[in-house]
Structures are given as structure tokens and as C-alpha cells.
Amino acid sequence: xxxxxxxxxxxxxxxxxxxxxxxxxxxxxxxxxxxxxxxxxxxxxxxxxxxxxxxxxxxxxxxxxxxxxxxxxxxxxxxxxxxxxxxxxxxxxxxxxxxxxxxxxxxxxxxxxxxxxxxxxxxxxxxxxxxxxxxxxxxxxxxxxxxxxxxxxxxxxxxxxxxxxxxxxxxxxxxxxxxxxxxxxxxxxxxxxxxxxxxxxxxxxxxxxxxxxxxxxxxxxxxxxxxxxxxxxxxxxxxxxxxxxxxxxxxxxxxxxxxxxxxxxxxxxxxxxxxxxxxxxxxxxxxxxxxxxxxxxxxxxxxxxxxxxxxxxxxxxxxxxxxxxxxxxxxxxxxxxxxxxxxxxxxxxxxxxxxxxxxxxxxxxxxxxxxxxxxxxxxxxxxxxxxxxxxxxxxxxxxxxxxxxxxxxxxxxxxxxxxxxxxxxxxxxxxxxxxxxxxxxx
Ligand code: 5AD
Ligand code: SF4
Numbered sequence: 312x313x314x315x316x317x318x319x320x321x322x323x324x325x326x327x328x329x330x331x332x333x334x335x336x337x338x339x340x341x342x343x344x345x346x347x348x349x350x351x352x353x354x355x356x357x358x359x360x361x362x363x364x365x366x367x368x369x370x371x372x373x374x375x376x377x378x379x380x381x382x383x384x385x386x387x388x389x390x391x392x393x394x395x396x397x398x399x400x401x402x403x404x405x406x407x408x409x410x411x412x413x414x415x416x417x418x419x420x421x422x423x424x425x426x427x428x429x430x431x432x433x434x435x436x437x438x439x440x441x442x443x444x445x446x447x448x449x450x451x452x453x454x455x456x457x458x459x460x461x462x463x464x465x466x467x468x469x470x471x472x473x474x475x476x477x478x479x480x481x482x483x484x485x486x487x488x489x490x491x492x493x494x495x496x497x498x499x500x501x502x503x504x505x506x507x508x509x510x511x512x513x514x515x516x517x518x519x520x521x522x523x524x525x526x527x528x529x530x531x532x533x534x535x536x537x538x539x540x541x542x543x544x545x546x547x548x549x550x551x552x553x554x555x556x557x558x559x560x561x562x563x564x565x566x567x568x569x570x571x572x573x574x575x576x577x578x579x580x581x582x583x584x585x586x587x588x589x590x591x592x593x594x595x596x597x598x599x600x601x602x603x604x605x606x607x608x609x610x611x612x613x614x615x616x617x618x619x620x621x622x623x624x625x626x627x628x629x630x631x632x633x634x635x636x637x638x639x640x641x642x643x644x645x646x647x648x649x650x651x652x653x654x655x656x657x658x659x660x661x662x663x664x665x666x667x668x669x670x671x672x673x674x675x676x677x678x679x680x681x682x683x684x685x686x687x688x689x690x691x692x693x694x695x696x697x698x699x700x701x702x703x704x705x706x707x708x709x710x711x712x713x714x715x716x717x718x719x720x721x722x723x724x725x726x727x728x729x730x731x732x733x734x735x736x737x738x739x740x741x742x743x744x745x746x747x748x749x750x751x752x753x
Contacts, residue, residue, distance in 0.1 A: 315341040316350040317388075320368060321358025323538065324476075324505050325389055327456040329356045332388065332415050333448035339419045343448060347375055352384045352422055354408075357391035359471050361640035365391050369403075376405050384425040386410060386418075390475035394643075397432045406430075412461070412476050413437040415445075436462075436477035443486055453501065453693050453723050454534075455494040459487050459522065460506030465541065467568075468579045468646035469611060469639060472507055479507065484517040488525050495531035498723070501691060502526060503536045510540035510549050519544070520552035527556035533725070534691065534708065535559045539566055539606075542582050542590040554597040561598055562632075562710040565591070566606040570625025571618035578611060579646070584625055591629050602632040602709035609668055610639040610661030612647060612654035619664050623671050632679060632710070633736070634672040638665050677735035680711075687729050687743060688713075692721045705740070712737040 315336045319329040332354065333343050347353045353375060358364040368391055379385060386408030387399055393411030400406055407425040410418060414433035421431050441461065449455060463472050464479040491502055504526065506512055512519040527535050535558045542565060553559050565587075569575050572583040582590070595601050607622060626634070638661050641648050690705035690713050703721060705713045705728070714737065715728055728740030 312340065312342050313351040314344040314349070315352040315354070316344050316347045317354045317356055318347065318371070319356045320364060321356075321360065321389065323456050323503065324458065324461075324507070325356050325358060327447070327458050327505055328389065328412060328415065330447035330449055330456065331442050331445045332356070332418060334446045335415065335418060335442075336422075337448050338446065347378045349380050350383060351380075352386070353379060354386045354388050357387055357389040359390035359394045359475050359642070361637065362642075363640070372403055372406065379405070382426075384408065384422055386422070386425070388412075388415070388418075390471070393434050393475040394471065396434045400430050400432065408432075409434070411435075413440045415442065416440070438478060438480050441480075441482045441486070443482070449494075449499075453499065453691065455491075455499045455502050456505055457487060457490055457494075457502050457526075458482070458505045459537075460509055460512050463507035464511075465508060465581070466579055466646070468577065468650075469608065469642070471642040471645055474644060476507065479511065481506075481512045481514045483514045484522055484525055487522060488529060491526050491529045491532060495529055498531075500532060500723075500725075501534035501536070502532060503538065505538060508539070508541040508544060509537045510544040518546075518548065520546070520548035523549070523552040523556050523559055527558040532558055536562065536710075538564050540564070541566070542587055545590050545594065547593075550593055550597045553594075560708045560710070561600045562602040562604070562708070563594060564604045564606075565594075567625065567629075568606060568608050569611065569614075569618065569622050571614075571621035574611060574614060574618045574621070577613065577650075578608075584621065587625070588628060600709060602711070603629060604633040604635075604710065605629075605631050606635045606637065607668060607672075608637050608639050609664045610656045612639070612650040612656070614656055614664075619667075623668065626668075626671055626675060630675050630679060631672065633676050634668075636665065636668050636672060638662075673735065677733075680733045680735060680738065683711075683738075684730050684733060687727055690715065690726055690728050690740065692717070692724050692726060694722055695719050713740040714738070715740050715742060717742065 317329045357368045388410045392409045399409045407430045409432040411434035413436045417433045460481045462477040462479045510519045688707045692703050692705045696702040696704040703715050703717045726742045730738045732739040
């Protein structure tokens with residue numbers, strides 16, 4: 312039997328796409344393996360969001376060349392494949408396949424062709440494509456990624472995603488519910504709904520509020536998460552659905568990008584600093600105990616000291632539980648690359664701002680986390696933190712990582728823990744017996 316190995320870079324959407332590709336190829340008779348060494352087909356599922364993501368892949372392709380057995384097929388899939396297309400075949404002569412996110416249906420036949428020596432590129436967008444007839448081959452046993460929307464119709468000026476993933480389209484609600492029921496039947500209790508601007512989901516008759524309620528009502532599903540929403544798509548309906556659906560977790564990842572209204576305009580984010588804060592307040596008012604995490608970019612063209620200070624002050628105003636911080640990376644073809652060259656921020660300034668931002672974000676998270684020691688909460692055990700060390704990694708509903716000692720048989724189980732320590736970012740916890748009601752005296 313032929314074997315296939317897929318190496319995944321980038322976001323959860325890519326992880327989910329790799330699961331779909333594995334599923335499709337398995338159905339076609341390929342056995343998934345967990346190493347490129349000796350595999351018949353090796354696919355690298357790539358990300359193009361920042362320059363360094365692509366550099367990593369280029370470096371990795373060089374390494375893989377050495378691991379490949381003679382005659383093995385090497386392919387590049389995902390956003391970098393879509394972005395570079397045939398250019399990838401020119402720069403790396405070992406690569407035989409370049410397949411974009413909407414063309415995975417063609418993989419079996421393209422691989423066949425490659426085995427006969429062909430080299431090909433498949434990068435057409437397909438607005439109907441949701442891979443409904445593929446069965447994802449999942450490797451994560453505790454939670455399931457469920458794509459509900461592909462592509463993006465926003466045009467944030469820094470972002471390559473609209474180019475690499477095409478226009479926005481939503482899966483039908485009934486299909487999302489069907490897949491949720493399937494994973495629940497396999498014993499999975501947590502689902503993560505994925506979309507580039509997931510809360511703009513609309514399948515023609517149902518919106519994201521309907522989707523949250525429908526998925527949250529599936530038997531056996533105890534936790535529903537979603538990523539990433541856009542602040543402008545938090546309608547009252549969506550917030551109410553989040554608040555009123557018990558399975559939907561008390562966490563939202565709400566990309567802010569910048570705290571300056573002028574900067575947000577240059578980024579074409581379509582909201583102001585005040586709009587963002589108002590969105591946070593509406594969410595917090597509706598959902599007690601809501602944790603909020605975010606994405607922030609520093610060094611976008613023309614970022615002034617004042618604008619950067621606005622980013623720090625909005626972080627302090629919101630008090631994020633955590634933030635992913637990025638240095639701006641110019642992506643070929645995006646509107647940001649057409650801004651005046653004198654707007655470019657010197658690398659040393661970007662570095663200094665980046666460090667200041669990380670220190671601010673960490674300081675806030677640490678303060679918040681220290682304040683929670685002693686709290687009791689429900690966690691879901693996700694995996695062994697260290698193989699054999701009897702240390703487990705668990706997660707709270709509000710997305711805190713909690714390390715708990717215990718044996719691997721607890722993976723997939725829910726425990727009540729007391730938070731006993733924190734590094735500032737993650738917690739340690741001790742399982743506590745749920746207090747039983749005392750027997751009535753007779
Ligand atoms: N440079 C730096 N960061 C970027 N992001 C998206 N595009 C870029 C870019 N060109 C960040 C945004 C987004 C996250 C997924 O990646 O913060 O929310
Ligand atoms: Fe990129 Fe903006 Fe779309 Fe997010 S919303 S994928 S940042 S264009």
C-alpha cells in the first residue's frame with residue numbers, strides 16, 4: 312500500500328485542510344504515516360501570512376529533499392502554493408505538485424500524474440467547494456476542527472488571505488450539524504468552528520447565531536469554540552446566541568490589530584478604536600467571565616509613536632487574557648505594498664515596539680492570572696504534557712492552559728481543578744473532588 316505524509320504549517324484552517332486531504336487520500340488507498348522518511352507521497356501544507364512563514368517552508372523543502380526516497384512525490388499545498396503557483400515549480404525542481412486550497416479534490420489524479428513524471432499546478436478557486444464528500448482523518452482525539460466558511464471578503468490592506476483563499480463562502484448549516492453529530496458519535500465533546508471571519512457566516516438562510524445554537528444543541532457536545540471573528544460581525548443576535556447557548560465557551564479571540572483609529576483606517580479594518588472597545592463591552596456585558604484574546608500587528612506603514620502608544624493603551628483598557636503579536640510583514644500584491652516607501656518603519660523601531668508590546672501584554676496577562684489562583688474550574692484534559700511524566704495538559708472553558716498531574720487515561724475527561732500556581736501565562740492545578748451533597752440526617 313502507498314503511504315502519504317502531510318506536514319502542516321500555519322493556522323487551524325490548514326490543520327483542518329490537512330485532515331481533509333488525509334481523509335481523501337486514505338479513501339483512495341493511501342495509508343497515512345507520521346514521517347516523511349520512506350513515504351511515497353509527501354505534501355507540505357503551507358502558510359503565506361508572513362514572510363518568515365514562507366522562509367520556513369523553503370528551508371524545510373530543502374531538508375525534505377534529503378529524506379525523500381527515490382521516486383517519492385513531493386507536493387506543496389495551501390496558501391503559499393496558491394500565491395506562488397508555477398513559480399514554486401521553477402524555484403524547486405524536486406517539487407512536482409502545487410495545489411491551492413480549493414483544488415484538493417484533484418490530489419489523487421495529480422499524484423498519479425506525478426508518479427508518471429508529470430509536474431503540475433492547480434490553483435483555481437471554486438466557490439462551491441467545501442469538500443462535503445471528504446471524511447476528515449482526525450488526529451486530535453479530544454476536539455474537532457470544523458470548517459464552516461472558506462475565504463475572506465474583507466480587504467485588510469496587509470493581508471494576503473483574500474488572495475490565497477479566495478472569496479468568502481459558507482457551508483450549509485445542515486452539513487456543519489451533520490459533521491458535528493459524526494464527531495460527537497465518536498466521543499469527541501469539543502468542536503472548534505473555523506472561518507476567516509467566522510461570525511460573518513451566512514449560508515443563505517442561517518446566520519452565525521443560528522449556527523452556534525444548532526451546533527451547541529448537538530447531543531454529546533459540551534464545548535463549542537470558534538475562530539476568528541471580525542468585530543464588525545458581532546450582531547446582537549450572535550452575542551445573544553453565544554450568551555444563551557450553554558456549550559459555547561466563555562472565550563473570544565477578537566483580532567484588534569491596532570489601537571489607533573488612524574492606523575485602523577490605513578489597515579482598512581473598518582472599525583475605530585471606540586468601535587472595538589464598544590464591541591468588547593457588549594460581549595462582556597452579555598457573557599460573564601468572558602476571556603478575550605487578540606492579534607496585534609506592530610510596524611505597519613507610517614505607524615507613529617502616538618499610534619503605537621494608542622495600541623498599548625487599548626491593550627491596557629481591554630486587559631486581554633493573551634495576545635498574539637506580529638511584526639508587519641509586507642506581502643507581495645497587498646495594498647500595503649503600494650503605500651509610500653517613506654512610510655516604512657525602520658527595523659530597529661519595529662523591534663523596540665514589538666518588545667514593548669510583548670512586555671505590556673504579558674504583564675497584563677500575568678496580573679490577571681495571578682488574581683485567579685485558588686479558583687476552581689472545569690478543565691478538559693487534552694493530552695500528555697510530557698510523555699511518561701504523568702503530567703497532563705488541560706484547558707478551561709475560558710481557554711487557560713492548566714497542567715495537572717495524572718495518568719494518560721484521563722485524556723478526554725473533564726476534571727474539576729483548583730488553580731494552585733501560574734507562570735504568568737499557564738497554570739498548574741490540582742484535581743478536587745466535586746463536593747457531594749451531604750446525606751440527610753435521619
Ligand atoms: N504581517 C504581519 N502580521 C499579519 N497578520 C496578517 N497579515 C499580516 C502581515 N502581513 C496577522 C494578523 C492576523 C493574524 C492571523 O496574522 O494579526 O490577525
Ligand atoms: Fe485577512 Fe482581514 Fe480577512 Fe482577516 S479579515 S483574513 S486579516 S483580510
